[in-house]
Amino acid sequence: MNARIKILIAAVSTLFLGPSVANAKRPSGTPMNGVVQSVDHSTRQIVFLQDDGSQHRFSYPRWATMTYRNTEVSPAAIKAGMRLRLNLRHPLFGDEFATRILCISEDRQPQNP
Numbered sequence: 001m002n003a004r005i006k007i008l009i010a011a012v013s014t015l016f017l018g019p020s021v022a023n024a025k026r027p028s029g030t031p032m033n034g035v036v037q038s039v040d041h042s043t044r045q046i047v048f049l050q051d052d053g054s055q056h057r058f059s060y061p062r063w064a065t066m067t068y069r070n071t072e073v074s075p076a077a078i079k080a081g082m083r084l085r086l087n088l089r090h091p092l093f094g095d096e097f098a099t100r101i102l103c104i105s106e107d108r109q110p111q112n113p
Contacts, residue, residue, distance in 0.1 A: 029087030032056075033104065036082045046078065046098075048086075058088055058096040066101040075101060 034050040048056045066075045078084070083104040088096055 029089040029098070031085070031087050033083065033085050036078060036080050036084060038080050039078050041076050041078075044075070048084070056088060056096065058098055060098055060101070064097075064099045064101065066103060068103040078103075 032048075032050050034048050034056075037047040037049050037055070039046050044059045044061070046058055046060065048058065050056060060075045064075050065072050066077060067073075068077055078101070085102040085104055086098040087100065088098055090096055
């Protein structure tokens with residue numbers, strides 16, 4: 001009798017809890033817009049000034065993609081002064097990173113030497 005009750009409880013909990021877990025979506029990161037302050041392509045590090053004034057340092061993986069003028073290109077095309085839109089991911093371990101980057105426009109103001 002005791003085993004039947006345990007099986008019944010397991011079946012009922014699977015029935016009610018299973019669909020909610022199966023439909024869970026992974027978070028896609030924090031969306032943000034801003035301007036690239038500096039970029040180091042050898043270490044794939046970007047210093048990014050968000051529109052609200054906060055500064056972020058993050059990396060991009062080798063398999064990241066960037067959309068620039070309606071075509072997908074390598075993130076190696078990123079340079080200082082570009083306005084970008086991206087989703088910044090905050091993993092439990094390791095550095096923050098972005099995998100899909102959209103170039104909104106390039107900064108047309110001259111850079112100070």
